[in-house]
Amino acid sequence: MARLVAERHDVIPQLAEIFREQGYEGTSLKIITERTGLGKGSLYHFFPGGKREMAEAVLDDVDGWFRTHIFAPLRETTDAKAAIEAMFASVETYFRSGQRACLMGVIASSGAMDIFSERVQDYFVAWKRDLAATLARAGFAGDEASALAEEVLAGIQGGLILARGLEDTPVFTRVLERVKARCRPPRPQ
Protein backbone atom coordinates (compact mmCIF):
# COMPACT_ATOMS: atom_id res chain seq x y z
CA MET A 1 0.00 0.00 0.00
CA ALA A 2 1.47 3.34 -1.00
CA ARG A 3 0.77 6.39 1.11
CA LEU A 4 2.74 9.59 0.58
CA VAL A 5 4.01 11.50 3.60
CA ALA A 6 6.68 14.09 3.85
CA GLU A 7 7.14 14.91 7.51
CA ARG A 8 8.26 13.02 10.56
CA HIS A 9 5.12 14.19 12.31
CA ASP A 10 2.88 12.54 9.71
CA VAL A 11 4.43 9.10 9.93
CA ILE A 12 4.14 8.70 13.71
CA PRO A 13 0.43 7.73 13.72
CA GLN A 14 1.12 5.07 11.11
CA LEU A 15 4.06 3.74 13.12
CA ALA A 16 1.89 3.71 16.23
CA GLU A 17 -0.73 1.58 14.53
CA ILE A 18 1.91 -0.91 13.34
CA PHE A 19 3.56 -1.22 16.77
CA ARG A 20 0.13 -1.64 18.39
CA GLU A 21 -0.73 -4.54 16.08
CA GLN A 22 2.65 -6.26 15.82
CA GLY A 23 4.44 -5.31 19.01
CA TYR A 24 8.00 -3.97 19.06
CA GLU A 25 9.86 -7.17 18.22
CA GLY A 26 7.19 -8.20 15.72
CA THR A 27 7.56 -5.00 13.74
CA SER A 28 10.20 -5.14 10.99
CA LEU A 29 11.49 -2.36 8.80
CA LYS A 30 10.05 -4.28 5.88
CA ILE A 31 6.54 -4.01 7.36
CA ILE A 32 7.10 -0.32 8.09
CA THR A 33 8.23 0.49 4.56
CA GLU A 34 5.29 -1.41 3.10
CA ARG A 35 2.64 0.18 5.30
CA THR A 36 4.00 3.73 5.25
CA GLY A 37 5.08 3.72 1.62
CA LEU A 38 8.41 5.23 2.67
CA GLY A 39 11.79 3.70 1.90
CA LYS A 40 14.47 3.11 4.47
CA GLY A 41 16.20 6.28 3.32
CA SER A 42 13.27 8.43 4.35
CA LEU A 43 12.72 6.56 7.59
CA TYR A 44 16.33 6.93 8.70
CA HIS A 45 16.24 10.56 7.64
CA PHE A 46 13.36 11.14 10.09
CA PHE A 47 14.59 8.72 12.74
CA PRO A 48 18.41 8.44 12.69
CA GLY A 49 18.23 6.06 15.64
CA GLY A 50 16.25 3.59 13.56
CA LYS A 51 13.51 1.33 14.85
CA ARG A 52 14.23 2.15 18.48
CA GLU A 53 13.91 5.88 17.88
CA MET A 54 10.68 5.28 15.96
CA ALA A 55 9.23 3.43 18.96
CA GLU A 56 10.44 6.15 21.34
CA ALA A 57 8.79 8.81 19.21
CA VAL A 58 5.54 6.85 19.12
CA LEU A 59 5.63 6.20 22.87
CA ASP A 60 6.22 9.91 23.54
CA ASP A 61 3.38 10.80 21.18
CA VAL A 62 0.98 8.40 22.91
CA ASP A 63 2.09 9.62 26.33
CA GLY A 64 1.57 13.22 25.26
CA TRP A 65 -1.90 12.47 23.90
CA PHE A 66 -3.00 10.86 27.15
CA ARG A 67 -1.52 13.66 29.27
CA THR A 68 -3.41 16.24 27.23
CA HIS A 69 -6.71 14.47 26.67
CA ILE A 70 -7.04 12.20 29.71
CA PHE A 71 -4.75 13.07 32.62
CA ALA A 72 -4.93 16.89 32.55
CA PRO A 73 -8.75 16.97 32.25
CA LEU A 74 -8.97 14.61 35.24
CA ARG A 75 -6.96 17.06 37.32
CA GLU A 76 -8.45 20.27 35.99
CA THR A 77 -12.16 19.59 35.61
CA THR A 78 -13.85 20.99 38.70
CA ASP A 79 -16.71 18.50 38.57
CA ALA A 80 -14.91 15.27 39.52
CA LYS A 81 -17.84 13.03 38.61
CA ALA A 82 -18.08 14.61 35.16
CA ALA A 83 -14.31 14.32 34.72
CA ILE A 84 -14.47 10.57 35.31
CA GLU A 85 -17.39 10.19 32.89
CA ALA A 86 -15.40 12.14 30.29
CA MET A 87 -12.37 9.89 30.83
CA PHE A 88 -14.39 6.77 30.10
CA ALA A 89 -15.87 8.34 26.99
CA SER A 90 -12.40 9.30 25.72
CA VAL A 91 -11.03 5.84 26.47
CA GLU A 92 -13.89 4.16 24.62
CA THR A 93 -13.25 6.36 21.60
CA TYR A 94 -9.46 6.15 21.71
CA PHE A 95 -9.40 2.36 21.78
CA ARG A 96 -12.04 2.20 19.06
CA SER A 97 -14.46 0.25 21.25
CA GLY A 98 -11.87 -2.47 21.72
CA GLN A 99 -10.58 -2.73 18.17
CA ARG A 100 -7.35 -0.92 19.00
CA ALA A 101 -4.70 -2.26 21.40
CA CYS A 102 -2.96 -0.14 24.05
CA LEU A 103 0.62 0.39 22.92
CA MET A 104 1.82 0.80 26.51
CA GLY A 105 0.17 -2.48 27.50
CA VAL A 106 1.57 -4.23 24.42
CA ILE A 107 5.10 -3.10 25.31
CA ALA A 108 4.58 -3.94 29.00
CA SER A 109 3.75 -7.55 28.12
CA SER A 110 6.74 -8.08 25.86
CA GLY A 111 10.50 -8.37 26.13
CA ALA A 112 10.76 -4.77 24.92
CA MET A 113 9.69 -3.65 28.39
CA ASP A 114 13.39 -3.84 29.32
CA ILE A 115 14.14 -1.02 26.88
CA PHE A 116 11.07 1.20 27.38
CA SER A 117 10.21 0.54 31.04
CA GLU A 118 10.70 4.15 32.12
CA ARG A 119 8.23 5.54 29.57
CA VAL A 120 5.68 2.79 30.20
CA GLN A 121 5.92 3.11 33.97
CA ASP A 122 5.57 6.90 33.86
CA TYR A 123 2.40 6.53 31.79
CA PHE A 124 0.69 4.09 34.13
CA VAL A 125 1.84 5.91 37.26
CA ALA A 126 0.49 9.24 35.99
CA TRP A 127 -2.84 7.74 34.96
CA LYS A 128 -3.27 5.92 38.27
CA ARG A 129 -2.30 8.98 40.30
CA ASP A 130 -4.61 11.41 38.49
CA LEU A 131 -7.54 8.98 38.43
CA ALA A 132 -7.15 8.16 42.14
CA ALA A 133 -7.03 11.86 43.04
CA THR A 134 -10.17 12.53 41.00
CA LEU A 135 -11.99 9.57 42.58
CA ALA A 136 -11.06 10.99 45.98
CA ARG A 137 -12.49 14.37 44.97
CA ALA A 138 -15.64 12.52 43.87
CA GLY A 139 -16.14 11.23 47.39
CA PHE A 140 -14.16 8.02 47.74
CA ALA A 141 -11.86 7.61 50.74
CA GLY A 142 -8.16 7.86 49.89
CA ASP A 143 -7.36 4.14 50.13
CA GLU A 144 -10.50 3.14 48.27
CA ALA A 145 -9.85 5.74 45.56
CA SER A 146 -6.36 4.35 44.97
CA ALA A 147 -7.52 0.72 44.88
CA LEU A 148 -10.46 1.61 42.63
CA ALA A 149 -8.15 3.45 40.23
CA GLU A 150 -6.06 0.28 39.96
CA GLU A 151 -9.18 -1.78 39.35
CA VAL A 152 -10.28 0.59 36.58
CA LEU A 153 -6.91 0.59 34.82
CA ALA A 154 -6.76 -3.20 35.09
CA GLY A 155 -10.26 -3.41 33.62
CA ILE A 156 -9.24 -1.26 30.67
CA GLN A 157 -6.05 -3.21 29.96
CA GLY A 158 -7.68 -6.57 30.61
CA GLY A 159 -10.70 -5.64 28.51
CA LEU A 160 -8.38 -4.94 25.59
CA ILE A 161 -6.59 -8.27 26.08
CA LEU A 162 -9.91 -10.11 26.17
CA ALA A 163 -11.12 -8.28 23.07
CA ARG A 164 -8.14 -9.66 21.16
CA GLY A 165 -7.97 -13.02 22.93
CA LEU A 166 -11.66 -13.80 22.56
CA GLU A 167 -11.75 -12.10 19.15
CA ASP A 168 -14.80 -10.33 20.50
CA THR A 169 -14.25 -6.57 20.53
CA PRO A 170 -17.55 -5.67 22.28
CA VAL A 171 -16.29 -7.33 25.47
CA PHE A 172 -14.07 -4.26 25.94
CA THR A 173 -17.05 -1.91 26.02
CA ARG A 174 -18.94 -4.20 28.38
CA VAL A 175 -16.03 -4.36 30.85
CA LEU A 176 -15.53 -0.60 30.54
CA GLU A 177 -19.19 -0.02 31.43
CA ARG A 178 -18.87 -2.20 34.51
CA VAL A 179 -15.77 -0.53 35.91
CA LYS A 180 -17.34 2.85 35.13
CA ALA A 181 -20.36 1.82 37.23
CA ARG A 182 -17.96 1.00 40.10
CA CYS A 183 -16.90 4.65 40.06
CA ARG A 184 -20.31 6.00 41.12
CA PRO A 185 -19.43 7.88 44.34
CA PRO A 186 -20.66 6.47 47.65
CA ARG A 187 -22.14 9.80 48.72
CA PRO A 188 -23.40 12.81 46.69
CA GLN A 189 -20.76 15.51 46.29
Place this chain on the structure above:
Amino acid sequence: MARLVAERHDVIPQLAEIFREQGYEGTSLKIITERTGLGKGSLYHFFPGGKREMAEAVLDDVDGWFRTHIFAPLRETTDAKAAIEAMFASVETYFRSGQRACLMGVIASSGAMDIFSERVQDYFVAWKRDLAATLARAGFAGDEASALAEEVLAGIQGGLILARGLEDTPVFTRVLERVKARCRPPRPQ
Protein backbone atom coordinates in the same frame (compact mmCIF):
# COMPACT_ATOMS: atom_id res chain seq x y z
CA MET B 1 23.45 -21.15 32.67
CA ALA B 2 23.70 -24.86 32.08
CA ARG B 3 20.84 -27.13 33.02
CA LEU B 4 20.77 -30.72 31.88
CA VAL B 5 17.54 -32.18 30.58
CA ALA B 6 16.93 -35.22 28.50
CA GLU B 7 13.25 -35.28 27.59
CA ARG B 8 10.91 -33.12 25.60
CA HIS B 9 8.59 -33.07 28.57
CA ASP B 10 11.26 -31.54 30.83
CA VAL B 11 12.09 -28.62 28.57
CA ILE B 12 8.53 -27.33 28.15
CA PRO B 13 8.34 -25.52 31.51
CA GLN B 14 11.61 -23.74 30.73
CA LEU B 15 10.34 -22.77 27.28
CA ALA B 16 7.12 -21.51 28.84
CA GLU B 17 9.00 -19.22 31.19
CA ILE B 18 11.06 -17.79 28.34
CA PHE B 19 8.03 -17.15 26.11
CA ARG B 20 6.21 -15.54 29.04
CA GLU B 21 9.06 -13.10 29.65
CA GLN B 22 10.13 -12.38 26.08
CA GLY B 23 7.03 -12.99 24.02
CA TYR B 24 7.04 -15.15 20.88
CA GLU B 25 8.87 -12.78 18.53
CA GLY B 26 11.23 -11.68 21.30
CA THR B 27 12.36 -15.25 21.95
CA SER B 28 15.33 -16.39 19.85
CA LEU B 29 16.89 -19.83 19.59
CA LYS B 30 20.03 -18.30 21.05
CA ILE B 31 18.16 -17.35 24.23
CA ILE B 32 16.58 -20.80 24.36
CA THR B 33 19.88 -22.64 24.03
CA GLU B 34 21.43 -20.42 26.71
CA ARG B 35 18.61 -20.79 29.24
CA THR B 36 17.91 -24.48 28.69
CA GLY B 37 21.51 -25.54 28.26
CA LEU B 38 20.49 -27.56 25.20
CA GLY B 39 22.02 -27.16 21.76
CA LYS B 40 20.03 -26.67 18.61
CA GLY B 41 20.51 -30.33 17.79
CA SER B 42 18.61 -31.41 20.88
CA LEU B 43 15.94 -28.77 20.46
CA TYR B 44 15.20 -29.72 16.85
CA HIS B 45 15.28 -33.37 17.89
CA PHE B 46 12.44 -32.68 20.37
CA PHE B 47 10.65 -30.09 18.23
CA PRO B 48 11.23 -30.77 14.50
CA GLY B 49 8.98 -27.82 13.67
CA GLY B 50 11.38 -25.46 15.41
CA LYS B 51 10.37 -22.40 17.37
CA ARG B 52 6.77 -22.56 16.24
CA GLU B 53 6.35 -26.15 17.43
CA MET B 54 7.99 -25.21 20.74
CA ALA B 55 5.40 -22.47 21.24
CA GLU B 56 2.56 -24.80 20.25
CA ALA B 57 3.75 -27.38 22.76
CA VAL B 58 3.97 -24.75 25.49
CA LEU B 59 0.54 -23.34 24.64
CA ASP B 60 -0.98 -26.83 24.75
CA ASP B 61 0.74 -27.49 28.07
CA VAL B 62 -0.58 -24.24 29.59
CA ASP B 63 -4.04 -24.93 28.22
CA GLY B 64 -3.99 -28.44 29.68
CA TRP B 65 -2.88 -27.16 33.08
CA PHE B 66 -5.72 -24.66 33.24
CA ARG B 67 -8.29 -27.21 32.08
CA THR B 68 -7.18 -29.62 34.79
CA HIS B 69 -6.56 -27.25 37.68
CA ILE B 70 -8.97 -24.35 37.00
CA PHE B 71 -11.72 -25.11 34.49
CA ALA B 72 -12.62 -28.68 35.51
CA PRO B 73 -12.79 -27.87 39.26
CA LEU B 74 -15.09 -24.94 38.46
CA ARG B 75 -17.48 -27.31 36.71
CA GLU B 76 -17.18 -30.26 39.06
CA THR B 77 -17.06 -28.77 42.54
CA THR B 78 -20.55 -28.96 43.97
CA ASP B 79 -20.12 -25.93 46.21
CA ALA B 80 -20.03 -23.13 43.62
CA LYS B 81 -18.91 -20.49 46.10
CA ALA B 82 -16.02 -22.66 47.25
CA ALA B 83 -15.10 -23.44 43.64
CA ILE B 84 -14.75 -19.73 42.89
CA GLU B 85 -12.64 -19.17 46.00
CA ALA B 86 -10.42 -22.06 44.95
CA MET B 87 -10.04 -20.60 41.46
CA PHE B 88 -8.78 -17.29 42.84
CA ALA B 89 -6.35 -19.09 45.13
CA SER B 90 -4.99 -21.15 42.21
CA VAL B 91 -4.69 -18.05 40.02
CA GLU B 92 -2.83 -16.15 42.72
CA THR B 93 -0.38 -19.03 43.08
CA TYR B 94 -0.02 -19.79 39.37
CA PHE B 95 0.85 -16.21 38.48
CA ARG B 96 3.23 -15.97 41.44
CA SER B 97 1.35 -13.05 42.98
CA GLY B 98 1.86 -11.03 39.82
CA GLN B 99 5.48 -11.90 39.10
CA ARG B 100 4.57 -14.22 36.25
CA ALA B 101 2.91 -13.11 33.03
CA CYS B 102 0.03 -14.96 31.36
CA LEU B 103 1.38 -16.60 28.22
CA MET B 104 -2.04 -16.50 26.55
CA GLY B 105 -2.33 -12.78 27.25
CA VAL B 106 1.21 -12.15 26.05
CA ILE B 107 0.47 -13.91 22.76
CA ALA B 108 -2.91 -12.18 22.44
CA SER B 109 -1.26 -8.76 22.62
CA SER B 110 1.38 -9.50 20.02
CA GLY B 111 1.60 -10.07 16.30
CA ALA B 112 1.89 -13.81 17.03
CA MET B 113 -1.85 -13.84 17.71
CA ASP B 114 -2.25 -14.38 13.95
CA ILE B 115 -0.55 -17.77 14.25
CA PHE B 116 -1.95 -18.99 17.59
CA SER B 117 -5.37 -17.36 17.65
CA GLU B 118 -7.28 -20.65 17.78
CA ARG B 119 -5.47 -21.91 20.88
CA VAL B 120 -5.66 -18.54 22.64
CA GLN B 121 -9.32 -18.08 21.85
CA ASP B 122 -10.23 -21.60 23.03
CA TYR B 123 -8.50 -20.91 26.35
CA PHE B 124 -10.32 -17.66 27.07
CA VAL B 125 -13.66 -19.00 25.82
CA ALA B 126 -13.42 -22.08 28.07
CA TRP B 127 -12.44 -20.05 31.13
CA LYS B 128 -15.19 -17.50 30.59
CA ARG B 129 -17.82 -20.20 29.99
CA ASP B 130 -16.94 -22.29 33.04
CA LEU B 131 -16.60 -19.29 35.35
CA ALA B 132 -19.91 -17.80 34.17
CA ALA B 133 -21.69 -21.13 34.72
CA THR B 134 -20.25 -21.41 38.22
CA LEU B 135 -21.22 -17.82 39.08
CA ALA B 136 -24.74 -18.65 37.92
CA ARG B 137 -24.76 -21.70 40.20
CA ALA B 138 -23.59 -19.41 43.01
CA GLY B 139 -26.70 -17.29 42.64
CA PHE B 140 -26.03 -14.69 39.98
CA ALA B 141 -28.55 -14.23 37.18
CA GLY B 142 -27.40 -15.56 33.81
CA ASP B 143 -26.64 -12.21 32.20
CA GLU B 144 -24.93 -10.89 35.31
CA ALA B 145 -22.90 -14.09 35.69
CA SER B 146 -21.61 -13.78 32.14
CA ALA B 147 -20.73 -10.10 32.48
CA LEU B 148 -19.10 -10.68 35.86
CA ALA B 149 -17.01 -13.52 34.44
CA GLU B 150 -15.73 -11.12 31.78
CA GLU B 151 -14.95 -8.53 34.44
CA VAL B 152 -13.00 -11.08 36.48
CA LEU B 153 -10.95 -12.32 33.52
CA ALA B 154 -10.24 -8.73 32.51
CA GLY B 155 -9.16 -7.96 36.09
CA ILE B 156 -6.75 -10.89 36.06
CA GLN B 157 -5.24 -10.01 32.68
CA GLY B 158 -5.19 -6.29 33.41
CA GLY B 159 -3.74 -6.86 36.87
CA LEU B 160 -0.86 -8.74 35.28
CA ILE B 161 -0.29 -5.95 32.75
CA LEU B 162 -0.28 -3.35 35.52
CA ALA B 163 2.10 -5.45 37.61
CA ARG B 164 4.61 -5.31 34.76
CA GLY B 165 3.79 -1.79 33.57
CA LEU B 166 3.93 -0.21 37.01
CA GLU B 167 6.77 -2.53 38.04
CA ASP B 168 4.68 -3.15 41.13
CA THR B 169 3.78 -6.82 41.40
CA PRO B 170 1.50 -6.47 44.48
CA VAL B 171 -1.01 -4.54 42.37
CA PHE B 172 -1.98 -7.88 40.84
CA THR B 173 -2.99 -9.34 44.20
CA ARG B 174 -4.88 -6.18 45.11
CA VAL B 175 -6.90 -6.23 41.88
CA LEU B 176 -7.48 -9.96 42.26
CA GLU B 177 -8.88 -9.40 45.78
CA ARG B 178 -11.26 -6.76 44.47
CA VAL B 179 -12.69 -8.82 41.62
CA LYS B 180 -12.95 -11.77 44.00
CA ALA B 181 -15.04 -9.59 46.32
CA ARG B 182 -17.33 -8.78 43.36
CA CYS B 183 -18.10 -12.49 43.15
CA ARG B 184 -19.83 -12.68 46.54
CA PRO B 185 -23.28 -13.92 45.55
CA PRO B 186 -26.26 -11.56 45.92
CA ARG B 187 -28.28 -14.14 47.88
CA PRO B 188 -27.21 -17.09 50.01
CA GLN B 189 -27.22 -20.39 48.17
Place this chain on the structure above:
DNA sequence: GTCTATAAAGCGATAGAC
Protein backbone atom coordinates in the same frame (compact mmCIF):
# COMPACT_ATOMS: atom_id res chain seq x y z
C1' DG C 1 20.45 -37.67 22.22
C1' DT C 2 23.78 -33.99 21.81
C1' DC C 3 27.21 -31.47 19.67
C1' DT C 4 29.54 -28.23 16.04
C1' DA C 5 29.62 -26.37 11.58
C1' DT C 6 27.19 -24.33 8.14
C1' DA C 7 23.65 -22.87 5.08
C1' DA C 8 20.02 -19.63 3.53
C1' DA C 9 17.16 -15.93 4.66
C1' DG C 10 15.91 -11.83 7.05
C1' DC C 11 17.24 -8.32 10.08
C1' DG C 12 18.59 -3.37 11.28
C1' DA C 13 21.48 -0.04 9.57
C1' DT C 14 24.50 2.69 6.22
C1' DA C 15 26.24 4.88 1.85
C1' DG C 16 25.73 7.44 -1.90
C1' DA C 17 23.22 8.82 -6.16
C1' DC C 18 19.59 11.83 -7.46
Place this chain on the structure above:
DNA sequence: GTCTATCGCTTTATAGAC
Protein backbone atom coordinates in the same frame (compact mmCIF):
# COMPACT_ATOMS: atom_id res chain seq x y z
C1' DG D 1 13.69 14.03 1.03
C1' DT D 2 13.65 9.66 -1.29
C1' DC D 3 15.54 5.93 -3.60
C1' DT D 4 18.53 1.60 -4.46
C1' DA D 5 22.36 -1.12 -3.35
C1' DT D 6 24.87 -3.12 0.02
C1' DC D 7 27.02 -4.22 4.47
C1' DG D 8 27.37 -6.98 8.70
C1' DC D 9 25.01 -9.42 11.86
C1' DT D 10 21.46 -12.41 13.67
C1' DT D 11 17.97 -15.38 12.70
C1' DT D 12 15.87 -20.03 11.88
C1' DA D 13 16.94 -24.29 10.21
C1' DT D 14 19.81 -28.29 8.46
C1' DA D 15 23.70 -31.70 8.06
C1' DG D 16 26.59 -34.80 9.77
C1' DA D 17 29.98 -36.39 13.33
C1' DC D 18 29.98 -38.69 17.73
